[in-house]
Amino acid sequence: MRQSRKLSPRNGGVKPKEMRIISDSSEMQTLANRIRETDLLIGFVPTMGYLHEGHGSLIRGARQQSDIVVLSIFVNPTQFGPAEDLDKYPRDMERDKEIAREAGTDYIFYPEARDIYTSEFQTYVNVEKITKSHCGVSRPTHFRGVATVCTKLFNIVLPHWAFFGQKDYQQCAVIRRMVKDLNMNLEIIVLPTVREADGLAMSSRNVYLTPEERKQATCLYESLQLAKNMVRAGRTDARTILMAMREHIKRKPLASIDYVSIADTDTLQELETIRTEAVALLAVYFGKTRLIDNEILRVM
Amino acid sequence: MRQSRKLSPRNGGVKPKEMRIISDSSEMQTLANRIRETDLLIGFVPTMGYLHEGHGSLIRGARQQSDIVVLSIFVNPTQFGPAEDLDKYPRDMERDKEIAREAGTDYIFYPEARDIYTSEFQTYVNVEKITKSHCGVSRPTHFRGVATVCTKLFNIVLPHWAFFGQKDYQQCAVIRRMVKDLNMNLEIIVLPTVREADGLAMSSRNVYLTPEERKQATCLYESLQLAKNMVRAGRTDARTILMAMREHIKRKPLASIDYVSIADTDTLQELETIRTEAVALLAVYFGKTRLIDNEILRVM
Secondary structure (H helix, E strand, C coil): CCCCCCCCHCCCCCCCCCCCEECCCHHHHHHHHHHHHHCEEEEEEEECCCCCCHHHHHHHHHHCCCEEEEEEEEECCCCCCCCCCCCCCCHHHHHHHHHHHHCCCEEEEECCCCCCCCCCCEEEEEEEEHHHCHHHHHCCCCCCCCHHHHHHHHHHHHHCEEEECCCCCHHHHHHHHHHHHEEEEEEEECCCCCEEECECCCHHHHHHHHHHHHCCCCCHHHHHHHHHHHHHHCCCEHHHHHHHHHHHHHHHCCCCEEEEEEEEEEEEEEEECCCCCCEEEEEEECCCEEEEEEEECCCC | CCCCCCHHHHHCCCCCCCCCEEECCHHHHHHHHHHCCCCCCCEEEEEEEEEEHHHHHHHHHHHCCCEEEEEEECCCCCCCCCCCCCCCHHHHHHHHHHHHHCCCCCCCCCCHHHHHHCCCCCEEEEEHHHEEEEHHHHHCCHHHHHHEEEEEHHHHCCEEEEEECCCCCHHHHHHHHHHHHCCCCCEEEECCCCCCCCCCEECCCHHCCCHHHHHCCCCCHHHHHHHHHHHCCCCEEEEHHHHHHHHHHHHHCCCCCCCCCCCCCCCCCCCCCCCCCCEEEEEEECCCEEEEEEEEEEEE
16 A cells, blocks of 8 residues: 655645535646645545534544545436435535535535536446345345446546545445446545444435434344354354344334345355355345445454 | 657666566566656556567557557457457567567556466456447447456556557547546557558458458458548448448458448437438458458548
């Protein structure tokens, strides 16, 4: 891993005194090329906005090891299915700016959809096997949209590294696979999930939950802890653990399971037996709101 | 267009005195990153080897406006269909090195297939509409392979510009579309088709032709000239021109038409009437050998 360098006179001009917002993709790419001609390292945090403490932690992670921190805010239409929540996805640009500034952002890249997807747009990045399972079952075009927009954002922002939260585990696995497969010139860094006091993983979508759903939503975290403790206690057969997880969730009347899975940490292939480590992943609906979470399981 | 800069002391070390061959993709990318930290401009010519004067012209084009010229030689398996000529695609590395050196190459990137496509490989770049017509009809996975390998090579070589020959017109249109759609950080430069004395477009595949097929193969160029002259003489209805082109080719008993088309120069959508300009494209089989060629048609 490269070390960030000190600002020197020949780096002048690309590090803004105050946080700047750039909405034009050509302007962003030109700036990124100028930064790349200096010694400065670019850390990148791609988001869909409506920032929370999870994003804050990614920005601070980027800040710590980069000279220039770029945050993108773009609610990406191609990763939403036709029946999904694109139109009502929560937005609050003023609060986002506050959080971004406080966490140490230098540039917010805030493009319009018609800039990112022109009328002639027709090129998609498809990661194949790893996108078919888990969230890919109920959201068949989701990861194609994620892979495509990340490719575009990486090419516009030209980061040395990009930061993602472990909460979106399959997304992280897909992006890592894509970066390797297409020899992309950056490093993917995954930071731990940030949680509310009761364990619920922070997510922009938590705002959709009714107070009663919000209470019951802790069952995702609890069932993951259950799995973790069972593995710690010596259980290695996935079927038994999955059954216990499902039973725990089913006790919550408002919860409806999409999937609960124990899988290989890289390929996400379903496991029958946990040898050294695995990942437990789950997606649970509360009404129309779909929550996801995951936990690494390690055999002691 | 940026101007190439003079070599300065801080650029030292990345411009080799003699042409170098690099086969490892990580080594190539690390070198490209080092070059990118200098002022030097990288010109890139991706090829499948078995170089001819057409490639020579691309290398000289790159040489003229770049400080560092990288040529890749890689017979890309993902752009060949199952019944195509991957295994017998002609190779002659010693002659390729000679031609590359004389035309002014600094680095040949010459990777192995297992380096470019590892066993876990599963990510493809799909350009959609523009790949469905013309060569995409008889070669349905061809452009997916081309787009994917070009994405990989661009990410490894990190060129400021990449050079392609107009002979592969649809390929050029697909790559341009991909570069725009995915905001790739480089410029695509298309140079004119280089031809034999009798008009046949240079191609590594010409070596497959029997002497009699070789003689009759001039019908591609001739029918394109016929089209060009008809448009010059005021003809603008595509159907009449296409009929004349087909008739000319059908006079050659060894020729079998795959397609003859008059299309929009950007989108490759079939045209009925030529308004200001169009491209005439054709693919013709001689035995198992498939030849392609094209010509821009301009209304005077």
